[in-house]
Amino acid sequence: MRVKVWGCRGSLPASGPENNTYGGNTSCIQVTQGDTCIILDGGSGILRLGKFLSPEIKEIHVLLTHLHMDHTMGLGFFIPLYNPNIKVHLYGPSTSNEPLVNRLRRYFSPPLFPVRLSELPSHPIIHELNKSEFSIGEVTIQSEFICHPGPTLGYRIMSGKSVFAYLPDHELQMGASNFPNYPEWTSGYEIAKSADLLFHDAAYTSKEYMTKIGWGHSSVRDAIAFGKMCGVKKLALFHHEPTRSDEQLEYMLKESTQHLKLDFEVELCAEGTVYEFE
């Protein structure tokens, strides 16, 4: 299994020379296993992904965690959606009050976007997900609702013995009664436990989080405590604040980890990074 980062910025694209190391594109991850092509979220990073996609690929599975703009804004610019010879599946969270297809139509319609969902030449196939487990090729996927405003899924992607957990937008303090105690009562635990690699929301410093409770994101300190609780092998901090420069991100990581003795790796997720698993 190969995991490539095409975007790891949170909330708003933030390109600029001060952000070259970690990148400015919003959430988009490509998971490849043999012929299977899975894309996690349709943030602005999906434009470049589409541009560099192998012409051999004829079927693509795009799994959206939720429909906030930073995770969907790239969809209309995803080149395979305009190719009738490519089969595109779009997955996203179900809700009790409105079908996913209707919620996607809001983005794919004026005044937000000139092309309607029904006019896309690839005619994407829509799949609604709840808490579920399913397979795409040799890859098994578990989805589960996690704590974030509006219906939001976390994904656990398994191939062979390797596990990659994806929780880009997740508020740990609101998803547990006494975080970081009681793993089984903590939102996202089943998705991330014993993962080889975890991408987790780490938008804020602990101080910033105190003024942003309920906004749906976690502090670096909480993301690290969650990684420890889940027994992950590697944690890549995700959903970087659009206002934060490379230098500030590195300072934040240093500040948060310098006094900790951790038995797993913690790093800043960076656009362009590739992780390979057996």
Ligand SMILES: [Zn+2]
């Ligand atoms: Zn987000």
Ligand SMILES: [Zn+2]
């Ligand atoms: Zn969100």
